[in-house]
Amino acid sequence: MNYIWDLLIRAEDEGFAKKDIQFHLAKDFSPYMELSPQLLNAQQLEQQVEVNPYYRYYEIFKNLFHPDNVNDLELRQYFLDFLLHFLAEIDRMQGMNKREFSIQFILREIDANVFGNTVRDNMHAFTKKEKEMVVLNILRLYQTGDEIYLLKDTMKRLFSHCMIYVKSEEQDELLLYIGQKKSAFNEMKVRLVQEIFLPVNFQMEVYWQNHFGIIGAEETMKLDRIALY
Template sequence: MAMNYIWDLLIKAEDEGLSKKDIYFNLAKTYSPYMELSPQLLNAQYVEQHVEVNPYYRYFEIFNNLFHPDNTTNIEFRDYLFDITLHFLAEIDRMQGMNKREFFIRFILKEIEANVFGNLVRDNIHAFTKKEQEIVVLNMLRLYQTGEEIYLLKDTLKRLFKHCIIYVKSEEQDELLLYIPQKQTEQNQRKVQLVQEIFLPIGFHIEVYWQYHFGIMGAEETMKLDRIVLY
């Protein structure tokens, strides 16, 4: 689907891992009167960092006199002002289009960046994709509402790591066993550390098993040679 508006482009840029600072809005040399963005390829699925815009599509009253053809002075300053103003207008668009859920997500992410939840959470949140960050933050909000730490710990891990299994062992001590059928990469470790920091109840211990499941008597699929670890 083609991007039609400046706010649409900034959201797409964030999904691709770009910062707003990486996007530069320029006055389009030629443009359609029926479109706000003027990309080189109309149906491009990637984000161009230098974007040509028709500012008169929605903001005629703001830009009507800024780029008058007879005014050829201060071109560099006007281009800079044009880019800043469009970024500001795009943020207003986004704020007006946000629902309550999106507002809370952005608020909590800003709190994380401000180190409200500690260094480990602030540093490790960058190991997550944007969609994964939303999973974590929404369950943080649910945690404030319900206090269901163990349930939300399980739910978060299962959403982040497909086919993971969590066992609760409470005979002698409060302990969780987590099996993740993926390799133990630094990025995956950081994700698990953050989830533990936020959702693991005080007094609980979690043991993580990567790639190979520990053996369980009576469960043949966990008792295969060269595909088993000891608990």
């Protein structure tokens, strides 16, 4: 990492909020690097980050920390941190394409409760990459309207060993076998995907660790491991 935007993206991937990262004027820095970590090869992300603000933003910061000015250092430090966060967001927006803008727009809409309480309240169970995957499939849903396919695709990306059966002889029904232990976070993920992608005329039954029995499929017919349908 050499840029402030790169560091903020990594911080988000590791679960940090933007406010958790604070930028400081580096005491000693290289004129060829924007970030000035004490250890160049450090793997652990630091929340207090020393920066060379003159690397790309000399015209903005050239007079902020003049050596002869020793007044209001705390205020000037706060201004530096605030402005670098702002500049990093501009950096990120300049590097985004139309799809990435759309993903961020829908994530904001979800957070604003446009998609309803169920979607908003269960979205925090997802990782950053999972959120982007779900939102990308929402965009595909707007384009294609193929709810069943996108429900299957989303579930398989979230639960790699899941199996989905469509049963429509008597009523439209989906049978979803997760293949994992039932947990609060997994339940929230299934609930959100069901809310977004399940057609209104369908019902869905969810099976977690135990598969329902299928005659002729021996792996589903083991004693004490058969779920009732």
